Amino acid sequence: MSGAKALVKALEREKVETIFGLPGGAIIPVYDALLDSNIRHVLVRHEQSAAHMADGYARASGKTGVCMATSGPGATNLVTGLVTGQLDSSPMVAITGQVSTPQIGLDAFQEADIISIASPATKYNHQPRSVEEIPPTVREAFFIASLGRPGPALIDLPKDVQVDTAEVEFSDKIRIRGIKPIPTPDNTQIGRVAEMLSEAEKPFILAGGGVIVANASHQLQNLAELLLAPVATSLMGKGVFPENHPLSMGMIGMHGSKEANQIIYDADVLLAIGCRFSDRTTGKLDEFCPAAKVIQIDIDSTEIGKNKCIDAAIVSDAAPALNMLNKALVKKLKHKKKTSWSKKIKEIKEISENKIENSGKELTPPKILRELRRLIPDKSIVTTEVGQNQMWASLYFKALRPRTFITSGGFGCMGYGFPAAIGAKAARPDLPVFDIAGDGSFIMTENSLATSVLEKIPVTVVILNNRMLGMVAQWQRLFFNRRYSAVQLGNVPDFVKLAESYGAQGIRVGSILEFSKAIKTSLKEEVTTVIDVPIDPEENVLPMVPVGYSLKEVIG
Amino acid sequence: MTKTYIISALVEHKPGVLYKISNMFWRRGFNIESVAIGTAEQEDLARITITIEGDEKDAEQFVGHLEKLIDVLKATRLDPKKAVIRELALVKLKAKDAKMRSDIFHYVDVFRGRIVDVSPETATVEIVGSKDKIDAFISLTKSFGLVEVARTGETALIRGPESVRLDE
Ligand SMILES: Cc1ncc(C[n+]2csc(CCOP(=O)(O)OP(=O)(O)O)c2C)c(N)n1
Numbered sequence: 001m002s003g004a005k006a007l008v009k010a011l012e013r014e015k016v017e018t019i020f021g022l023p024g025g026a027i028i029p030v031y032d033a034l035l036d037s038n039i040r041h042v043l044v045r046h047e048q049s050a051a052h053m054a055d056g057y058a059r060a061s062g063k064t065g066v067c068m069a070t071s072g073p074g075a076t077n078l079v080t081g082l083v084t085g086q087l088d089s090s091p092m093v094a095i096t097g098q099v100s101t102p103q104i105g106l107d108a109f110q111e112a113d114i115i116s117i118a119s120p121a122t123k124y125n126h127q128p129r130s131v132e133e134i135p136p137t138v139r140e141a142f143f144i145a146s147l148g149r150p151g152p153a154l155i156d157l158p159k160d161v162q163v164d165t166a167e168v169e170f171s172d173k174i175r176i177r178g179i180k181p182i183p184t185p186d187n188t189q190i191g192r193v194a195e196m197l198s199e200a201e202k203p204f205i206l207a208g209g210g211v212i213v214a215n216a217s218h219q220l221q222n223l224a225e226l227l228l229a230p231v232a233t234s235l236m237g238k239g240v241f242p243e244n245h246p247l248s249m250g251m252i253g254m255h256g257s258k259e260a261n262q263i264i265y266d267a268d269v270l271l272a273i274g275c276r277f278s279d280r281t282t283g284k285l286d287e288f289c290p291a292a293k294v295i296q297i298d299i300d301s302t303e304i305g306k307n308k309c310i311d312a313a314i315v316s317d318a319a320p321a322l323n324m325l326n327k328a329l330v331k332k333l334k335h336k337k338k339t340s341w342s343k344k345i346k347e348i349k350e351i352s353e354n355k356i357e358n359s360g361k362e363l364t365p366p367k368i369l370r371e372l373r374r375l376i377p378d379k380s381i382v383t384t385e386v387g388q389n390q391m392w393a394s395l396y397f398k399a400l401r402p403r404t405f406i407t408s409g410g411f412g413c414m415g416y417g418f419p420a421a422i423g424a425k426a427a428r429p430d431l432p433v434f435d436i437a438g439d440g441s442f443i444m445t446e447n448s449l450a451t452s453v454l455e456k457i458p459v460t461v462v463i464l465n466n467r468m469l470g471m472v473a474q475w476q477r478l479f480f481n482r483r484y485s486a487v488q489l490g491n492v493p494d495f496v497k498l499a500e501s502y503g504a505q506g507i508r509v510g511s512i513l514e515f516s517k518a519i520k521t522s523l524k525e526e527v528t529t530v531i532d533v534p535i536d537p538e539e540n541v542l543p544m545v546p547v548g549y550s551l552k553e554v555i556g
Numbered sequence: 557m558t559k560t561y562i563i564s565a566l567v568e569h570k571p572g573v574l575y576k577i578s579n580m581f582w583r584r585g586f587n588i589e590s591v592a593i594g595t596a597e598q599e600d601l602a603r604i605t606i607t608i609e610g611d612e613k614d615a616e617q618f619v620g621h622l623e624k625l626i627d628v629l630k631a632t633r634l635d636p637k638k639a640v641i642r643e644l645a646l647v648k649l650k651a652k653d654a655k656m657r658s659d660i661f662h663y664v665d666v667f668r669g670r671i672v673d674v675s676p677e678t679a680t681v682e683i684v685g686s687k688d689k690i691d692a693f694i695s696l697t698k699s700f701g702l703v704e705v706a707r708t709g710e711t712a713l714i715r716g717p718e719s720v721r722l723d724e
């Protein structure tokens with residue numbers, strides 16, 4: 001069997017259904033072998049999008065996403081997407097072609113040392129030098145990508161190894177000796193944490209993306225209800241706890257809700273789960289909840305106490321840890337009564353929900369996003385781009401289920417949302433998928449319209465079009481005396497015509513009513529749709545906590 | 557409080573591993589003092605001894621990040637009181653006249669070093685010991701004229717039957 005065939009067979013054994021990619025000279029044999037396989041190949045127009053699609057596929061489904069590119073520039077184009085996946089702990093496997101082994105190191109045509117380039121961004125990377133090595137490499141890449149804290153893996157396959165033939169064996173055995181056991185919750189720690197939580201008068205839960213990865217949103221909800229503890233999330237945690245739940249406080253952080261950012265300071269015990277206390281979540285770290293006892297649950301021991309000093313820790317996947325905690329707490333808290341803390345939470349929530357917008361403008365981002373939430377089914381998947389659009393989405397679009405709010409949190413990668421939406425739709429064709437976009441970000445990967453249309457993976461892009469690199473402009477308005485530098489994008493392209501030129505549906509809306517109509521059309525017709533929503537370029541995302549300030553020091 | 561920590565790790569002995577490990581140091585901004593690496597008790601394993609400057613938290617993070625690398629099989633912080641720690645240094649000194657030579661020989665004697673090479677102008681000394689001992693030797697003999705220094709970096713093993721091995 002040829003190396004290329006062995007690769008494809010190994011991918012089939014991993015139950016890969018879809019690969020996002022774009023071929024080139026150094027990977028043609030693999031593309032040839034793919035013709036004889038049931039694996040679906042989705043052709044992209046830029047490899048960065050292939051990586052984002054694999055990532056979106058993974059986040060929507062929990063399965064490992066796969067992307068593929070040729071050597072050299074194809075491979076380096078994947079890198080942005082790999083780092084994006086790494087920072088948000090997304091399980092991905094990237095396959096790259098490489099020049100033939102005798103040419104490696106000679107600066108051959110389209111040679112890039114992708115293993116070294118991608119090394120800091122991958123949990124596992126390997127260049128098989130023989131056909132026999134291919135099946136175990138594939139097995140290990142998939143095993144490690146989804147193991148513990150998920151992340152990207154890379155297989156770099158020299159062209160001669162794709163062509164060579166050999167007898168190959170497929171086995172599930174993992175050769176790697178350096179795989180460490182997955183930590184399991186420690187009983188004494190569980191006991192101690194249960195004690196701290198049951199004694200807390202004002203418990204507060206902060207949930208991050210780790211709880212989504214662990215598929216533990218159900219357990220989280222049980223715990224919150226047991227403790228009557230309010231739950232806020234980081235950006236990455238959005239969706240893990242239904243944001244219409246009476247205990248939901250929405251998102252905290254730089255662009256968190258004012259109420260959540262205030263109330264977290266009143267907590268006496270803060271339980272952080274699968275959340276790494278990033279600077280965007282905590283604001284000025286020294287002043288983040290200084291009075292509270294802090295408990296951290298994380299599967300990655302290096303995250304424990306990395307940023308925030310803590311009082312107790314459980315190194316474990318969130319699911320078993322929460323199961324055990326719930327068990328330990330059920331007895332202790334059987335008759336937990338509503339306290340003044342519950343009352344306070346309720347009051348604060350009412351204040352925030354009854355806040356009426358007094359803007360006279362017709363199309364404001366909050367109105368648009370609330371309307372979107374109202375119109376689309378709860379289970380719809382929403383991705384975002386990066387910038388103001390992303391922060392508006394996190395503030396005003398209530399995520400109700402895990403894996404339905406997909407965003408580039410750690411890397412803040414413009415151009416992520418649209419290909420990620422396509423990846424998500426490929427994984428979940430049964431669900432409507434929307435990308436809440438900024439004009440600047442959408443332009444970065446807008447060529448994925450070709451993929452969406454031709455491969456029949458319809459998604460809807462809602463462009464909050466301010467003709468600006470809006471978030472940068474906002475910083476320039478607030479912190480640089482309104483001196484705009486390189487943020488005006490002008491009114492090009494015409495997004496409606498752009499969409500149409502790709503064979504997609506383009507709709508420009510001028511009112512909420514038109515917006516609703518456009519959304520309803522897109523829900524009904526299931527064709528790739530771009531909805532251009534012109535908004536005021538001067539609009540700020542507020543509230544905002546400036547960099548280096550505590551969460552209490554909110555602007556707006 | 558910053559101090560020096562010694563970390564011993566057992567790693568895959570294959571190309572690219574040192575790159576991946578040093579990549580991690582750089583990316584995470586650890587303050588590395590020295591790295592010593594060589595084949596371990598098994599031919600396909602290398603033992604790497606790393607000394608870092610930092611506080612307790614740095615040391616813990618360092619071990620954690622090392623262990624996250626799949627090419628690292630084991631990583632442990634060594635307690636200096638319970639470990640044998642050695643570094644080897646070759647120190648080439650100017651030694652032009654008899655007086656200089658005899659002075660150098662004297663120091664070499666005190667430090668239990670060895671003269672491993674002599675030329676009409678220089679003497680090369682081999683010193684084995686802790687980093688501090690080598691530092692002290694160099695600072696005392698500097699006045700002769702330091703031509704070249706090559707140091708291996710500290711390498712270490714736990715004292716007694718305890719060990720950092722693959723099978724335990
Ligand atoms: C690839 C990339 N380049 C630059 C940035 C810096 N950046 C952050 S937000 C932003 C503006 C984004 O503009 P747009 O997509 O129109 O979103 P808006 O803020 O206007 O909603 C920029 C340039 C980034 N996050 N990613």
Ligand SMILES: [Mg+2]
Pocket residue numbers: 438439440464465466467468469470
């Ligand atoms: Mg914009």
